Amino acid sequence: MEKTLYFQVEEYKERLRKTQQRMIENGVEVLIATDPANMNYLTGFDGWSFYVHQCIIVMADQEEPIWVGRGQDSNAARLTSWLKEENIRPYTDDYVQSLVKHPMDFVSDIIKEKGYENKIIATEMDTYYYTAKCQERLALGLPNAKFKDGTNLVNWVRIVKSDMEVEYIRRAARIAEKAMETAFKSVDKGVRQCDAAADVYHAQISGTKEYGGDYSAIVPLMPSGIRTSTPHLSWTDEPYQDGETVILELSGCYRRYHCPLARTLIIGDAPQKVRDLEAVVVEGLSNALEAVKPGVTCEDIERVWAKSIAKSGFIKDSRIGYAMGLNYPPDWGEHTASLRPGDKTVLQPNMTFHMIPGIWLSDFGVEISESFRVTENGCETFTNYPRKLLVK
Amino acid sequence: MEKTLYFQVEEYKERLRKTQQRMIENGVEVLIATDPANMNYLTGFDGWSFYVHQCIIVMADQEEPIWVGRGQDSNAARLTSWLKEENIRPYTDDYVQSLVKHPMDFVSDIIKEKGYENKIIATEMDTYYYTAKCQERLALGLPNAKFKDGTNLVNWVRIVKSDMEVEYIRRAARIAEKAMETAFKSVDKGVRQCDAAADVYHAQISGTKEYGGDYSAIVPLMPSGIRTSTPHLSWTDEPYQDGETVILELSGCYRRYHCPLARTLIIGDAPQKVRDLEAVVVEGLSNALEAVKPGVTCEDIERVWAKSIAKSGFIKDSRIGYAMGLNYPPDWGEHTASLRPGDKTVLQPNMTFHMIPGIWLSDFGVEISESFRVTENGCETFTNYPRKLLVK
Structure with a gap:
């Protein structure tokens, strides 16, 4: 699919580098960013899909974040972000506003698959679309992770504009x-x-x-x-x-x-x-x-x-x-x-x-x-x- | 101030009665509703202020909810809700996006003031504007309360329209x-x-x-x-x-x-x-x-x-x-x-x-x-x- 990016890929990579640097300074190994502006800032992803749970998983030692979102929104990730196909990870529709499954369970599974389940994981604790339930389910799914508050970590990178x-x-x-x-x-x-x-x-x-x-x-x-x-x-x-x-x-x-x-x-x-x-x-x-x-x-x-x-x-x-x-x-x-x-x-x-x-x-x-x-x-x-x- | 209400006060009271009934059926004594639609449904409150923390406190045994929000938005509560002045409780601006104070501390204080700090309190755990930090601070401020998940409790009342x-x-x-x-x-x-x-x-x-x-x-x-x-x-x-x-x-x-x-x-x-x-x-x-x-x-x-x-x-x-x-x-x-x-x-x-x-x-x-x-x-x-x- 032909991508529409609003900035050069190099600029996104530079933003990611600065974010990873700040993560390391704060002792954070994995950052789960749900703020749509932070998702956009680091990957380019742009869609009105923040009414369902979605996030990017930023690892301090990896070259690309992983986008996680609803199946029908994955083409939006393909069209608007610079991420490789393997880093676009859609969940099935039965996770949407369900009482039994939660999208953060799907996120936990990916973190385990990547071998990051014992790491220090920061979440955006006081950010609009990161609900109390998100944190509860993530903590349940990753019992060996150490959690930190990553509220505004990316926002502070954003404060100085290019x-x-x-x-x-x-x-x-x-x-x-x-x-x-x-x-x-x-x-x-x-x-x-x-x-x-x-x-x-x-x-x-x-x-x-x-x-x-x-x-x-x-x-x-x-x-x-x-x-x-x-x-x-x-x-x-x-x-x-x-x-x-x-x-x-x-x-x-x-x-x-x-x-x-x-x-x-x-x-x-x-x-x-x-x-x-x-x-x-x-x-x-x-x-x-x-x-x-x-x-x-x-x-x-x-x-x-x-x-x-x-x-x-x-x-x-x-x-x-x-x-x-x-x-x-x-x-x-x-x-x-x-x-x-x-x-x-x-x-x-x-x-x-x-x-x-x-x-x-x-x-x-x-x-x-x-x-x-x-x-x-x-x-x-x-x-x-x-x-x-x-x-x- | 002259109020602008979109429904008769009686309709809001009927919605509240149904909500309280459902709370009682679910063993909930206090419901903290942050969903702007639920706040509007029960009180009439209508403003673009959900970008800062705000809520209504619904007690199963009280005739009115309490609105809690930012000081500068309290006139919006006065103008658009049916609540009495005593139930409009604004917080000062130093609570806004602060690293030391959190609006949920202010909510805890009100719940203590009303003598509800040992009650069964439901929060909207998986609702957009109820962040993980909100629950963390509320639990910290109300160590003797028993918390329940009240996600969609009011939404289920809303499903049948007048x-x-x-x-x-x-x-x-x-x-x-x-x-x-x-x-x-x-x-x-x-x-x-x-x-x-x-x-x-x-x-x-x-x-x-x-x-x-x-x-x-x-x-x-x-x-x-x-x-x-x-x-x-x-x-x-x-x-x-x-x-x-x-x-x-x-x-x-x-x-x-x-x-x-x-x-x-x-x-x-x-x-x-x-x-x-x-x-x-x-x-x-x-x-x-x-x-x-x-x-x-x-x-x-x-x-x-x-x-x-x-x-x-x-x-x-x-x-x-x-x-x-x-x-x-x-x-x-x-x-x-x-x-x-x-x-x-x-x-x-x-x-x-x-x-x-x-x-x-x-x-x-x-x-x-x-x-x-x-x-x-x-x-x-x-x-x-x-x-x-x-x-x-």
């Missing part, structure tokens, strides 16, 4: 700008929220003339009115009202790489309280971006923000950003570094973040964000969209 | 028909796959004049050409080719209720092998639907299908359908009954299924499906769309 990955995020940024401009045009008094959301989706997926869009790991978050008091609501089929605040948090996505962008829009005249909050958020965001450069820590950046808003009286009690890039639903964040107190991650060139210092009060909120890359001496914001309250 | 739920699926069906018709119109030789997918999304989200669409739990699955040899690929930015087979599996969604629908389209002349496979699938599907009525089992239905295709020589080694309805990404299936050998679930009125007897061969596949409701004496198919190969 130039090609950065290029993909830049393409996602073009899509994000287009989607935000579409939102600005479509949201209006009397328009049903679902119709504006439909236009945003169309822009996200159609993408640009040069680069088609991929599905974003988070749906367009477009709460309005009282619903802007919380960040993670989507839309309803009610029409927008005159005077409403609308939060627009959305992303462009290109080949699974994201560029998130948030803005706040007002339909009609912006009340002074919204303008006041906007001014605080924009100033804090701009100051924090100014402070980005290699060598400073994530908490340093947050401190600049906190200092900037201190005089305003507004309080922000949640993180102001996080590492982002390659991902699948339900999150575009990478779950490694966060811009918050206590996070001592040192910024390095080609780390990519979404800085989103939203403030949600009891009856409204404001979000204005930028996605950025750490450069050799500062930062590059990916999108070029007015950093201010949008007024219709 | 009339209002059925009505929502019917509305989703209107959206599904519109989305399929849009796909049929948009997919064509020379059109970029992403542009057709964008049109499909627009139709799904805009919905009908009467009912706006919600985001579907699975993205439009639209593989074409060789990619139809596997079911779970989406689209690329390449143009469709003359003569290509395109699988269209998509859903309408209304207020989180789904109506999935799959068809196969051919651009240009359909090769005989595709026509042959189509005929087998359509005949088997129609025969199996004829057999649906209360009292027969899921495996009975599959047997009718298997008998129907036996003469053709084609082999179908995966289930031909599953219960569906209310859900969130990554799946619209409900993970209870499957139409497959060994599944002895007895059909009852108002159970709803997606029957999708897809066959994927090494170089192409055909999917033609129907979503249906079991009626008093047969079945009602939700969508009205030609049950055949679509030819452009």
